[in-house]
Amino acid sequence: MTRAEDLIAGLEDRLPNLEALYRDLHEHPELSFQEKRTATVMAGRLAAAGFEVTTGVGGTGVVGVLRNGQGPAVLLRADMDALPVQEIEKVPYRSRATGIDQDGLAAPVMHACGHDTHMTALVGAIEQLAARRGDWSGTVLAVLQPAEEVGGGARAMLDDGFLERFPRFDVALGQHITSAPSTHLYACPGVFMAAADSLRITVHGRGGHGSAPHTTIDPVVIAASIVMRLQTIVAREVAPNDVAVVTVAAIHAGRKENVIPAEAELKVNVRTFDPDVRSHVLAAITRIVQAEAAAAGAPRAPEIAPINGFPVLTNDVEATRKVMAAFSEAFGADHVHETTPKTGSEDFGCFAEAAGVPSVFWNFGGFDPALFPDGPQRPQVAVTAGRAPGGHSPEFVPTGLEPTLRRAVEAMLTAAAIWLGPGVPAV
Structure with missing residues (x-):
């Protein structure tokens, strides 16, 4: 030595x-x-x-x-x-x-x-x-x-x-x-x-005039519901003695205050140590995203795509x-x-x-x-x-x-x- x-x-x-x-x-x-x-x-x-x-x-x-x-x-x-x-x-x-x-x-x-x-x-x-x-x-x-x-x-x-x-x-x-x-x-x-998984989620709605939201399906509202619901995964679906982090660090939708956009994009980051916890968290994200879009009457299913990952x-x-x-x-x-x-x-x-x-x-x-x-x-x-x-x-x-x-x-x-x-x- x-x-x-x-x-x-x-x-x-x-x-x-x-x-x-x-x-x-x-x-x-x-x-x-x-x-x-x-x-x-x-x-x-x-x-x-x-x-x-x-x-x-x-x-x-x-x-x-x-x-x-x-x-x-x-x-x-x-x-x-x-x-x-x-x-x-x-x-x-x-x-x-x-x-x-x-x-x-x-x-x-x-x-x-x-x-x-x-x-x-x-x-x-x-x-x-x-x-x-x-x-x-x-x-x-x-x-x-x-x-x-x-x-x-x-x-x-x-x-x-x-x-x-x-x-x-x-x-x-x-x-x-x-x-x-x-x-x-x-x-x-x-x-x-930890292992890390980054996801890009695209939520589809129907755009229109901000003065007539009833004629639209607002993807911003869907995205907001998804953000709040995702917080329940760690709080209510992951055992207290396991570790997981779910972070929504980017939301992009629209360009003008009186134009409801046709889609919204979220970027989500997940951290886990256990393969079973990882699988459960990723499945829960998919379930919540799809359910929130369906509950809002989205014209088509959201898209969930991986951005990158770490072992x-x-x-x-x-x-x-x-x-x-x-x-x-x-x-x-x-x-x-x-x-x-x-x-x-x-x-x-x-x-x-x-x-x-x-x-x-x-x-x-x-x-x-x-x-x-x-x-x-x-x-x-x-x-x-x-x-x-x-x-x-x-x-x-x-x-x-x-x-x-x-x-x-x-x-x-x-x-x-x-x-x-x-x-x-x-x-």
Whole structure:
């Protein structure tokens, strides 16, 4: 096993350059499967570090391979895409970027889920590994994945022959920033993140004049009834000891206040951990949507179509325990926390599942500890109370870049060191 402190040595000198990279990435975000500039920047950093670089994997994905003698192979992954969110005026390097979203509409773009920090940390880790080849042996695969936000990037890379085109790996490691104090790390052995299903529901009515609603069948009213009725699935159909989330986060209908439209569209997101609960919730959504439309006398049945989906993310228990122990030894047990499963979702686990190897995914805090008066073990309290921004918020910009990025790089190197072989002493 490699000594983590050997891989981390000299990182302090690299931090100013990494902070500049982070600001550049934050200022120039790109939406899912559109990460062309981002991929070019990442490929350039990998190549400069001495990695063999392949671009265009699964669309815009980038893979770097660094072979350093005999030994295990470790996959290190970061995601590249951003979200259609309008960033508020908070930092001088805020995003003013725009893009075309999945519906073909112009949208503001922001790294509101912190993928800019993930990429920066991965670059810091691979540059350290390249600079300190005498301290480890084996192979490192650096994976810059597109389209995590829509649940399609990992699968696209695998479908593009990832397992056949690149060296076999023995473990997959990944991390995600979270709304928690900087320098703190969070992991969960076993099931860590939920499965997700996103649906597009189109309700059909009969349009007409707003002054004569009796001549119409109003799809807005149908949509409103559906939204309220969907809330009863979790409250009245899911057992209290099971977990499910049903969110209606988008409703689109009409263009003018006195024109009743002919249709309304809803976008629904479902999170579950158990396959049986998932099946029941999805069936209940279909039942409610169809029944509300029928009750209103809709001229035709509503349409329910999938948008995207994520599998359950499951950490290998033994491997996660090893990583948490290494984190505790390196950073102190008071900075490492075992957390419970989260209803957020990730497609990172697809790589290890396809290869049949263990994977470990953890969170690193990215915000001023002063925002969390209840302590690092209860960070969600600060988010709920509005003291700290949550993911996908227009305010989700890390505070304290130096401790946040430094700890993220250190964490990735510390985890990789568990599997990489020992260095070869200079003769």
